[in-house]
Amino acid sequence: MRRALAVICLLVLTTGVAAAWTPKALVRLSGLSDQEMKAFLGSDFDLAATGPDFVEVVLTHDELAMMKKAGKKVRELIPDLDAYVARRLAEQTPTAAYLTYETMTTRLRELVAAHPAIAVLSSLGQSIEGREIWAVKVSDHPERDEKEPACLLAGAHHAREWTTFEVPMAVLQTLLEGYGKDERLTRLVNEREIWIVPMVNPDGVTWSQTQAKYWRKNRRPVGSSFGVDLNRNYGYQWGPTGSSDYPYSDTYHGTGPFTEPEIVALKGLAEREQFQVSLCYHSYSELVLYPFAYAYNAPNPDELIFKTVGREMAAFNKYKVQNCTELYPCMGVSDDWFYGAGKTIAFTFEMGREFIPPATEIARQCALNVPASLHLIERAGAIAVNTPTGADDLPAHLDLTDALAGLALGQRLLPQLTGTDRERTAARWQLAARRAAELAVAELGRGDPGAWRRLVAEPAARTVLPLARARALFEHCHGRPLPADLLAEVLATR
Ligand SMILES: [Zn+2]
Numbered sequence: 001m002r003r004a005l006a007v008i009c010l011l012v013l014t015t016g017v018a019a020a021w022t023p024k025a026l027v028r029l030s031g032l033s034d035q036e037m038k039a040f041l042g043s044d045f046d047l048a049a050t051g052p053d054f055v056e057v058v059l060t061h062d063e064l065a066m067m068k069k070a071g072k073k074v075r076e077l078i079p080d081l082d083a084y085v086a087r088r089l090a091e092q093t094p095t096a097a098y099l100t101y102e103t104m105t106t107r108l109r110e111l112v113a114a115h116p117a118i119a120v121l122s123s124l125g126q127s128i129e130g131r132e133i134w135a136v137k138v139s140d141h142p143e144r145d146e147k148e149p150a151c152l153l154a155g156a157h158h159a160r161e162w163t164t165f166e167v168p169m170a171v172l173q174t175l176l177e178g179y180g181k182d183e184r185l186t187r188l189v190n191e192r193e194i195w196i197v198p199m200v201n202p203d204g205v206t207w208s209q210t211q212a213k214y215w216r217k218n219r220r221p222v223g224s225s226f227g228v229d230l231n232r233n234y235g236y237q238w239g240p241t242g243s244s245d246y247p248y249s250d251t252y253h254g255t256g257p258f259t260e261p262e263i264v265a266l267k268g269l270a271e272r273e274q275f276q277v278s279l280c281y282h283s284y285s286e287l288v289l290y291p292f293a294y295a296y297n298a299p300n301p302d303e304l305i306f307k308t309v310g311r312e313m314a315a316f317n318k319y320k321v322q323n324c325t326e327l328y329p330c331m332g333v334s335d336d337w338f339y340g341a342g343k344t345i346a347f348t349f350e351m352g353r354e355f356i357p358p359a360t361e362i363a364r365q366c367a368l369n370v371p372a373s374l375h376l377i378e379r380a381g382a383i384a385v386n387t388p389t390g391a392d393d394l395p396a397h398l399d400l401t402d403a404l405a406g407l408a409l410g411q412r413l414l415p416q417l418t419g420t421d422r423e424r425t426a427a428r429w430q431l432a433a434r435r436a437a438e439l440a441v442a443e444l445g446r447g448d449p450g451a452w453r454r455l456v457a458e459p460a461a462r463t464v465l466p467l468a469r470a471r472a473l474f475e476h477c478h479g480r481p482l483p484a485d486l487l488a489e490v491l492a493t494r
Pocket residue numbers: 157158161281282283
């Protein structure tokens with residue numbers, strides 16, 4: 001029910017009012033009382049942005065008229081959202097245009113064909129209308145599961161948010177074209193398993209682009225209406241807050257959790273890959289969001305990691321970092337399921353300042369958000385040290401760079417943690433410390449002192465130096481070749 005509308009307009013709407021297709025507007029309602037704000041937050045309205053006493057919300061023209069009649073302070077940001085979509089399509093040029101599902105598919109095939117050693121294109125399954133849901137895995141030996149820290153980037157849960165497939169496509173291109181040329185990008189490809197699903201909702205995107213319609217959901221036929229909100233269909237804390245039981249609603253969450261093939265496809269991938277980190281792209285509000293979204297003050301044992309890594313990413317895109325509920329609470333969203341069910345450190349970017357900026361703005365959105373995304377991929381190794389992955393172990397391929405990054409991050413986090421959170425992180429920190437020591441000594445045994453010097457130089461690794469030294473001495477005494485000059489270097493380490 002439109003409870004918020006009832007509160008504000010002292011009217012009770014029947015659910016049939018908006019069943020037919022009606023034009024919609026994006027409006028800013030300001031000067032709202034606490035009671036009115038409370039009625040909006042957690043309601044089934046399609047909220048784009050919120051503040052202390054305002055909301056930016058999608059309304060039907062009937063609802064808008066009622067708000068005006070009730071004397072509310074209304075500013076029409078986009079009076080006709082269909083006309084807005086049509087304008088964005090019309091103003092495209094050959095050099096500044098959004099991808100479509102078809103051109104994206106072609107581009108994916110071209111990129112993967114040009115880099116077959118580090119990229120594999122596959123379909124996770126088909127959408128309601130039978131489109132393939134494309135996923136690219138980027139890694140060295142991409143056909144093998146190497147147990148490296150796994151990362152997921154997913155765009156376009158929501159049809160109307162066209163920059164949200166452009167940015168993951170740009171990340172893909174950056175990784176593939178930088179491989180073998182840029183040291184950091186090469187390492188990320190070699191030491192990670194990166195999954196990019198640029199368009200989770202191909203039917204919705206195609207509908208919005210070909211029909212010039214403002215559209216959010218997928219295209220499931222539901223009675224006389226269409227569509228389930230894919231970012232309300234996940235199965236962790238699926239429920240009524242911030243979502244709707246009524247098919248006409250833009251936040252209709254389906255008849256139950258995981259009813260939509262697009263989301264079932266992602267679920268299968270996530271259960272197989274056990275992602276260390278995930279990032280879902282949405283627009284708009286210039287926010288970095290982290291779970292939980294389902295209720296205010298839902299306890300998140302890894303909140304410190306979310307805040308720390310969130311702020312690091314925000315250094316690149318200049319967004320505000322906040323818990324999902326500070327935007328508005330909602331149930332059945334991707335981040336809650338990825339983190340709640342899979343222990344994935346799951347973020348959402350709400351990019352830009354409008355749903356569909358002019359196509360000339362795509363490059364700027366990518367310039368802000370590709371580096372932030374790459375940072376999360378890099379951080380997956382350090383995060384692996386500091387969060388449980390389900391098994392009581394670290395990813396088998398964690399390299400020295402990741403182990404040292406994990407030790408440094410843990411060193412920052414540990415003093416701020418208490419109780420079992422601290423014990424849990426400390427135990428994994430010890431695991432990573434041992435791993436770092438082993439890796440450094442093994443390199444030393446092969447005659448390369450570089451790793452040992454990096455270990456010694458990392459302040460967070462000081463506590464493992466005695467262990468590493470003992471191991472090096474043991475190996476020397478038991479016949480492993482450790483040249484005299486390297487042994488001298490070990491003994492000289494303070
Ligand atoms: Zn969205």
